[in-house]
């Protein structure tokens with residue numbers, strides 16, 4: 001059984017479960033379930049606090065986990081990122097009241113409040129700044145209003161929370177985060193053939209979901225003499241399938257294209273003379 005840690009609450013929980021479901025794994029129906037065994041796929045899921053996941057995986061108690069890059073780095077545990085999952089995208093940034101400071105190098109003698117004390121302490125040290133760090137559990141924006149700190153460091157997605165608290169973002173981002181798959185450091189085999197087959201299969205399934213989300217299948221008919229120009233617009237992942245049509249001088253082309261580029265490509269193909277241009281969603285795949 002492959003033992004996988006999954007976030008049980010917060011911003012990561014729902015999209016992580018959704019992705020696992022799309023990858024064909026059983027997911028819990030009741031939010032209070034702590035462990036779920038998926039016998040068909042030989043996987044056991046442990047629903048844990050997002051902040052604890054890197055600790056379990058780093059200690060080797062669980063094989064792999066889904067967490068945020070920021071939480072992984074903050075934990076300082078012996079785990080490493082092995083795949084990016086493309087959701088829960090955010091930056092981790094400093095903010096303060098206007099006029100307090102402009103850059104991390106101005107923080108000397110000040111106090112920074114954050115839920116990510118490990119990350120912030122390291123970032124301040126890397127910048128040779130002598131500032132104090134106060135660790136809070138959440139809602140850190142309020143720490144400035146209550147006089148606990150002059151600066152905060154927190155997760156920023158749209159920036160609305162900080163704006164509403166009358167704070168301005170300062171300095172370069174401390175890091176860019178997203179949901180990631182993690183594994184105990186040093187466990188990834190150099191040679192793919194020596195990789196744990198259960199881990200490799202899990203990663204292929206997750207990769208399949210990412211590709212199915214990011215690509216659509218495009219079909220169209222085009223005159224043979226315009227084929228090269230059309231294929232330049234739809235090169236596909238490897239090479240498009242081209243089949244002859246019964247109507248002489250025409251071919252049918254099938255190729256994967258990025259979902260967000262599909263409409264523009266359809267316009268360009270139409271201009272080239274392509275007709276019967278269709279896109280269909282990809283439900284699942286192995287690349």
Ligand SMILES: Nc1ncnc2c1ncn2[C@@H]1O[C@H](COP(=O)(O)OP(=O)(O)OP(=O)(O)O)[C@@H](O)[C@H]1O
Nearest residue numbers: 009010011012050068070071088089090155157177
């Ligand atoms: N608004 C957001 N947008 C994108 N990612 C976010 C957002 N808020 C938190 N995250 C990400 O979620 C992870 C933190 O999860 P955690 O469950 O600890 O906090 P949370 O999602 O804020 O939930 P809680 O309600 O418990 O505060 C981090 O990886 C963080 O980058």
Ligand SMILES: O=P(O)(O)OC[C@H]1O[C@H](OP(=O)(O)OP(=O)(O)O)[C@H](O)[C@@H]1O
Nearest residue numbers: 138139140155156157158159160161162
């Ligand atoms: O930039 P924004 O789009 O405003 O999103 C960022 C906010 O979202 C999260 O807070 P959450 O709502 O989870 O509350 P919390 O402070 O209790 O974690 C995070 O901690 C930030 O405060």
Ligand SMILES: [Mg+2]
Nearest residue numbers: 010011138139
């Ligand atoms: Mg939160």
